Amino acid sequence: MQSTYKFKPQRGSAVAEVDKGVVLSKPIGFASVSPLFAVLGVFFFGPIIALILAIFDQGVGAAGQLLYDVMRDDLFHSVAFRTFRVALIVTIISVVVGYTMAYAMWRSSQTVRSIALALIMFPLFTSIVVRTYAWTAMFSRFGIINTVLLKFGLIDQPLTMLNSEPVVLIGMVQAMLPFAILPIYTTLLSLDLDLLRASAICGAKGRQTFTKVVLPLTKQGAAVAAILVFVISLGFYITPAILGGPKSAMISNMISTEVITFYNLKGGAVMSVLLLLVTLCLLFIASKIGSVAAHYRR
Amino acid sequence: MGDTANIRRIRFLLIALVALYLTGPTLVVVWLSFSTDDVLRFPPQLFSWRWYQEFVFDERWNEAVLRTLFVGGLATLFSTTIGSIAAFGVARTKLPAKRLVEALAIAPLVVPPIILATGGYSLFAKLDMIGSNIGLAVLHTVLGVPYVYLIVASALARIDPSIELAALSLGANRWRTIRDVTMPVNLPAIITGGLFAFLISFDEVVVTVFVSGSLAPTLPVRIFSSLSMAASPVVAAVSTVQIIIAVVLMCMAGILQRWQRRWAEAAPAM
Incomplete structure (x- = not known):
């Protein structure tokens, strides 16, 4: 339904401000965003420029050589490949479980919804270091899982579970699930319930309403959520460092080792810039599908 | 709608399992922190405060807490100020290219x-700022500002315009309307943004490790590095303190959001 008549208030009149609230002039606008731009310019873009300068400070040829060295490094290959694989698995699990969870919450009563929301917000507030520590307490040699398995006689020796990829996946999915559930849940909440009633009146069964109405209307939001989860997963540092050990290192861990342990700032800079480029490409794709900013609003 | 009892049961079970996965392991840490044992084991021998005493009376942990609070406080102050003013500018002025401003504001998110860490390290090495607490606070500001911006911006977008219109029609000019009406009703959102900015700084490890130089580690960095070695139960006590702070801040954010809604989103009865 679109109204053909549009009321056009005069510029500058108080009526013009009815739908938007007060609007101040352009110079005040520039003044208000300038502190943000100053800080981001020096301390967000500054570091990125410093990385690029570190790569190019001995000319383009030397920069090419640096890139060549990184690209030829077998360790870099395996770490980069592992980073993509882990991020992809985390994304698939988070979005599938996240969608199911969001849908289940959406169909539940208001009480269940509020309690579930609070429990989903909880990990967002607790420190990632603390949550990762909690997983070591679950999976360590004398952790809960080994204790329970030993007690019930399912194993004779405590299992070594830490320092392996599955445990990293468990920790990362826990960290990323809220980022999948919350935007998808918000998208579901914004659905027009009349559409569902219309679908039911037209004779659709519950499953049909889901596949023909709910899913098509929410898949765009789910796609943007998936890309964001993937992008954030690519940059994980703490979870693979603590739960994965050196054998499950991801790209952030490798960059950190290069710079801190081997004093190879330039190699680390090349890898950082490559990671940044991948991130930017993915975000560009996400922004073509839907609003990225909307996914962080609550 | 017409869901059968079975579907409802499965749905509830699913929600409960996911919620347990998200919160359960973290809460086990609270249980562990009251252990009397010297090492982590299950089930822990209860009940003692010894690990809390160790935390409170240990000079190095104290140093870590102080530095974390100092850096976090500064970062909160900076990002709340900068982020809220920018959000006001985008929502309430004739600024062009607002979508670009928004994209820039959330870019650090x-x-x-690791990019800010390695980049910050190279930049600070040039500026001779390695080991500067203020430098670290500004990098944390960069990480916290998107949260402040997003929270304040979305609250501003939901303010009932009739509140501002009432002020205008009573003779206040636009500037005064913003200062005396819009700003105060938005205060809960600004504080919520500040809480998030604090939590971000309070939780930051990677950037902090890179630019701290020879300074004492912050609290999360100390937890992180003690995990790479043998984890003593004192970490469980420290973690429990962190969890309590997080829960308190989360409840505060919830209450603030309710105030925000009450004050700003419907015309308040005077």
Whole structure:
């Protein structure tokens, strides 16, 4: 339904401000965003420029050589490949479980919804270091899982579970699930319930309403959520460092080792810039599908 | 709608399992922190405060807490100020290219922290700022500002325009309307943004490790590095303190959001 008549208030009149609230002039606008731009310019873009300068400070040829060295490094290959694989698995699990969870919450009563929301917000507030520590307490040699398995006689020796990829996946999915559930849940909440009633009146069964109405209307939001989860997963540092050990290192861990342990700032800079480029490409794709900013609003 | 009892049961079970996965392991840490044992084991021998005493009376942990609070406080102050003013500017002025401003404001949220860490390290090495607490606070500001911006911006977008219109029609000019009406009703959102900015700084490890130089580690960095070695139960006590702070801040954010809604989103009865 679109109204053909549009009321056009005069510029500058108080009526013009009815739908938007007060609007101040352009110079005040520039003044208000300038502190943000100053800080981001020096301390967000500054570091990125410093990385690029570190790569190019001995000319383009030397920069090419640096890139060549990184690209030829077998360790870099395996770490980069592992980073993509882990991020992809985390994304698939988070979005599938996240969608199911969001849908289940959406169909539940208001009480269940509020309690579930609070429990989903909880990990967002607790420190990632603390949550990762909690997983070591679950999976360590004398952790809960080994204790329970030993007690019930399912194993004779405590299992070594830490320092392996599955445990990293468990920790990362826990960290990323809220980022999948919350935007998808918000998208579901914004659905027009009349559409569902219309679908039911037209004779659709519950499953049909889901596949023909709910899913098509929410898949765009789910796609943007998936890309964001993937992008954030690519940059994980703490979870693979603590739960994965050196054998499950991801790209952030490798960059950190290069710079801190081997004093190879330039190699680390090349890898950082490559990671940044991948991130930017993915975000560009996400922004073509839907609003990225909307996914962080609550 | 017409869901059968079975579907409802499965749905509830699913929600409960996911919620347990998200919160359960973290809460086990609270249980562990009251252990009397010297090492982590299950089930822990209860009940003692010894690990809390160790935390409170240990000079190095104290140093870590102080530095964390100092850096976090500064970062909160900076990012709350900068982020709220920018959000006001985008929502309430004739600024052009608002979508670009928004994209820039949230950019630090989606760029991997290791990039800010290595980049910050190279930049600070040139500026001779390695080991500067203020430098670290400004880098944390960069990480916290998107949260402040997003929270304040979305609250501003939901303010009932009739509140501002009432002020205008009573003779206040636009500037005064913003200062005396819009700003105060938005205060809960600004504080919520500040809480998030504090939590971000309070939780930051990667950037902090890179630019701290020879300074004492912050609290999360100390937890992180003690995990790489043998984890003593004192970490469980420290973690429990962190969890309590997080829960308190989360409840505060919830209450603030309710105030925000009450004050700003419907015309308040005077």
